[in-house]
Amino acid sequence: MPSFLFSFFLLVLALPGHAAGPDPSVACVEAQVAALGYSVPKPDGRVDPQTRAATQAMKQQGKSAAIRALPGFKLETAVGWCREIGMSHPAARKFMPSAKPPIVYAHGGPGSVPHKVVAQAFRDTENYFRSRYGFLSASRVDVAGSHDVRELAGFAAELQRKRRYSFGGMSKFINRVCDEGYSYGGVAIINQLLVCWPTAKRFDAAWQKKTRRVITGIMVHEYMHHVQRELTNSKSFARRNYYARRSMGPKWMVEGTAEVAQLDWLIRHGGLKNPGIGGYVNRAAKSAKSLRNMREHGALKGGDQYAVAHLAARLLAERNGAQSILNYWRYLGHGNNWETAFQKAFGMRLSDYERLFETLRRDRAKAAAFAAGRS
Structure with a gap:
């Protein structure tokens, strides 16, 4: 199935005031450098001079080529610092936002067949990127899936609410790829992957066997967009839409x-x-x-x-x-x-x-x- 029928990479940013709040990637780096013995303030998710100085010392003294290659520490690059410190110091991985399990929403709720399929597809996707590309995400990605556009848009809005931001207009974006329950589709948003599938009479074991491969394939495609954003430091809400696109x-x-x-x-x-x-x-x-x-x-x-x-x-x-x-x-x-x-x-x-x-x-x-x- 051609991916253009079901893939849409959403490159819009959140409300303008969001960037002023605490950032989970900044909080990750603050906790990591503190655990490694650097003197920094209590993690609050805001860039401070002490943490910036600590990361600069790591660049100069560290043996990790990946850390030496990182640009200077700031809000936009915090996700890269969080990831590479975690890759270089396994004990520091517990501070990465991805150390917490993703939130999973799916039609039928927890325990339903669609929920099991979506959750397993995401686990398989993460395992594939770790084994195939050696990629360990720093940021936590939440996932949702449904055959119903309105339900999926509601899931997306609730996931965003939990992170205290909103994109708005999710039904329009989702409907562009899901076609009101008539096709498979996928949407990649900052820290969020959404999948949809055609309406079915029964969501049972037969449906699971039929759809698992397709849904996981879509998830892999959309997760690559998450990887691209993270590696290019394009996940911060400080990046405006045009510059996020150009950076990728x-x-x-x-x-x-x-x-x-x-x-x-x-x-x-x-x-x-x-x-x-x-x-x-x-x-x-x-x-x-x-x-x-x-x-x-x-x-x-x-x-x-x-x-x-x-x-x-x-x-x-x-x-x-x-x-x-x-x-x-x-x-x-x-x-x-x-x-x-x-x-x-x-x-x-x-x-x-x-x-x-x-x-x-x-x-x-x-x-x-x-x-x-x-x-």
Whole structure:
């Protein structure tokens, strides 16, 4: 099923006053550096000079290359500091917001089959990203699922209320991908993943068996957007919408890498047959739109263009390894621009790859050679 039918990456920010409140990632770093012996105030979720000085000392004295590469500590970068300190010091992981279990809402409530499916799909998704990419999230992501747009919008609003912010207008966004209970869909919001499925007569064991694979695949796709936001430090409400979009790189990379993760999970765990590079080239052949013209937000429309983005990202992942995909987002989070981050992650300039790809997408042999590192 083409992901464009069910994927929507919501890039709106919360109410303007939210950024002034305590931030869980800042509180995480404050508690972590205190546990590591630095003198800082009691954690209150607000950036202070002592914590900033402690993180700077960690950059200068620490042995972790990941910590040394981090930009200076501030509200926008706190999530990266929280994650990397936790990765470098396992004892400090208990302070990460993700150490607390996610809130799960689903049609039928706790104990229902849909609730079990949504909860298990999210556990499988997190396990996949840890085993496949070595990614451990710092921020806690809550999840919800339903066949009913209004119910799912209510779940989303309640999850936001618990975090003391509101996006508003959730029914409109959710209905764009869920089609009033007639299709599968997924929406990624800051610290929230929402999934929907077609209306069913009974939500029983047969329904669970039929839908588990599809729902988990959607969850993987949307979780990749969470990973992208976290690695690029785009989860803070201090980031305005335009800058959050720009910080995450070209739209074809944002959606193409989510497609790569989704199909990889389905091939490894969902029984999907791998069509190989030739099959992916065939899927992408129906769109004439160039990769360069898929950079900006809103530039991808329809399954044919999503297939192009997927092929472009897959060729990079197969040539450079799965970890290179996440490295790209890390380099962006370190403050590099699109071109520099791309060069560091994949060994070539973004603009050069976009030009080369126009040849690769039309020649299966050349595409396969590139993916194998033979050209």
